Amino acid sequence: MTPEDLLALLVTHRQSLAAGLHDEEDREEVAAALREVREAVTAGRSASPAVRRLRRALSALPPEHPVSDALGSRRYAADGTGGRALPTADAIGTVLNLLETRDATAVPDPGPPLSGTGAEPGPDAAKVPPVPGPGELLAKARERLLSAPALTEREHAALLSSHGDQPGLIRLADPRPGGSTARCPRFQFRPGTLQPLPVVLRINGLLRADLDPWGAADWWLGANSWLHGVPADLLGTLPDEELEGAALELVEAD
Incomplete structure (x- = not known):
């Protein structure tokens, strides 16, 4: 499973990620690694060193957390960033905002519109593909x-x-x-x-x-x-x- 998969998992579980990092130092280490990833993505250079730092920092998550479960099921062994594109700097920034908010658990994930509200989806809604969960990522990686x-x-x-x-x-x-x-x-x-x-x-x-x-x-x-x-x-x-x-x-x- 590649660094792209790992970052996609963090985007998917951004709210519970912030809640799972109870220690302020652990939260800051994950945030610092994510800032390095964002800087590398923005500059167009390899994010591999920052992803390796991020992977080590995520070991502070409790074992029952979905990200811990995915990391424990098999190693994120590929260190390249070729193939699938990394999440955008804005997507990484969304995770960072939650980590850097003191009451991170109070910030809800934006979900799909409630049925029956009559609200029309925004013009960019169709452009945002759903992010697969850990089980689907693992199955696709093994299929490959x-x-x-x-x-x-x-x-x-x-x-x-x-x-x-x-x-x-x-x-x-x-x-x-x-x-x-x-x-x-x-x-x-x-x-x-x-x-x-x-x-x-x-x-x-x-x-x-x-x-x-x-x-x-x-x-x-x-x-x-x-x-x-x-x-x-x-x-x-x-x-x-x-x-x-x-x-x-x-x-x-x-």
């Missing part, structure tokens, strides 16, 4: 990862026969009806073979693919501003050391 090229069942059986159960490989359990119980993304192998790439195994170890295969897959298959591309697409193009350095940057940020 499962759509990446993967070994066939026959190839996976041959891999197990020739190499055994390689612990360093990413295997994704497909929850869809009839889905494979061990979908193994193809980028992990030398083209045309079942030979795992050593650099992939090393990076998978850094990303703890054994504990969080979805997060590791998201890093490989998501846009990465540090590398200016998708890591899986850069295998064999960038030096292995650059790929490992980008993964280490993420791990050390956590």
